[in-house]
Amino acid sequence: MSRREASDLACRLGQNAETVCRHYLSNGRRQGNYWLVGDARNTPGRSMFVRLRETRKGRAGKWLDAATGENGDLLDVIREVCGLTGFDDIAEEARRFLGLPHVEQFKLAPRGDKARSGSTEAARRLWAMSQPIAGTIAEAYLRQRRIAVARDLANLRFHPHCYYRPEDHGPTQTWPAMIAAVTDLAGAVTGAQRTWLSPDGSGKAPIGTQRKAMGDLLGHAVRFGRPSEIMAVGEGIETMLSLKSALPHMPMAAALSAAHLAAILFPPSVRRLYIACDKDPAGDGAREQLMRRANQAGIEAVALTPTLGDFNDDLVAFGIVALRAHVRVQLMPEDVARFMSLAA
Template identity: 40%
Template sequence: MLDLIRSNMGYSTLGEAMIEARRFLRLPQPPASQYSRSCDAKSDSQASLRIAKRLFAASIPLPGSLAARYLQSRCITRIQQLPSVRYHPRCPYRASQGDQQTTCRHYPAIICSVTDKDGAIAGIHRTWLKPCGTGKADVAAPRKSLGAIAGHGIRIGQCQGVLAIGEGLETMLSVREALPSMPVVAATSASHLAAFLFPPGLQRLYVAREHDAAGDAAWTRLCARPDTQTIELVPLEPGRKDLNDDLMADGPERFADRLLDQLHPDDRQHFLKP
């Protein structure tokens, strides 16, 4: 309705349409600054989402790309059928505090769609890479998100009662390397992991731990949430800092065996590596 008012009355902003709607309904008008703040925030959010969707649409599938080379250097080889993980050969990079004046404006990047529990894109997550594909780009912030991604994640597979979640993409792709049929979610950060919105019907949640202060805090907050009382939380403990470090150090077979040992007995056979 506000969009119709804005169009019919020729207003240039949503705030003007809100003022007209309140006038028509004979409602008191809040201070003008309140309209300005709320409309600016909504406009910025919508603009960010448009940019995020445009960048994701401009990206290409992983196989054969520089991003595939990078993931393979992390011992991640299962890169087929990953619609939420793509590659952009020249993704814009905005310099952050700590970057040099000579920092490039574009780098190759892994671009992931961050979706809500209904599958709608809420934003993207970008990991900029070195042009040779052997590591992350030499910039102050090689990972950045865009959009309203809190509570959502990079989803791979469909949750049917059991789900694995962790902070980083490489961590969760490592889980998938050992357990290819296990649905996984990368929350993109420790704070987002603690605030993840659970999908309907979730019964058991495997949490890929990270041994640092942020990871410990996320686990504590997750366990303390009231909505986890009906969900079985099972930690997946790495032997090193994270599960990708384990995969690289132990190799795929030994890593898979260690991960299987940590699963609930009902899940070991179901998610056994083929």
């Protein structure tokens, strides 16, 4: 693991510091802007402080053990908790947690080789050139859509000058864009979706086609959270992030279109699949086809239906409290107890 890669992984872990602490330092608890635990090996106690937000005192993810004077970042926590010694093993565990692809899956072609437009390689290059969304126009856009920007967003990035080629073959333009990584079940990047944005983040860019996907999409998805026995799938990124605002601890995936939703591949761990439906004929057809495939695979399929066109329409129109109440009555009773109590 190079110094640059270590710095990048530490930064990404820091951007998700509370989620990292809840997973690896489960014997601790949050107090204000810090996570308190006994030490970097997850011993119960209060002598170690992990900073959860960047402040004037330092970056998120940095920690200090007041009892011993030891300090470090969240890569050090992963090393201690998992008992790892090699840098490559630590990096691999960090990538796994963040949902990033393995190094060998993410190798790019030599810079002298031009990636074919719209290919998986072009998607990977665009993803590699993008930056985390924190503090960017992409984050402002999501907040404008009333989406909570808090956790499990490692598969979203931002590009300040993303090329846009008009359908009428006009001159190429550049606009800021939210970049979403499409991944397979192993976490390898197979494609990307670009959502071009207005320069102030108040909405999408005033162009003919405001979003385009590239690469290998069939069966794959933009994933938020690691798959478990219960998860939710749907079409659009904003739709699924709206639902995730109501159910932040439920893993979710956006297939990007009705056709791709109908063909999405099931993670081996899934036993119950919630299907977030858009209220249109294409969404109805995708739901029926996906429910049929899920049932054939021995997976319980449950439809989640919005009041308006999709769940982001509901979130913008009615707010998060009303959205949670609407979703609550559609969940299985055991999932209400599991996910709604955590979201409260």
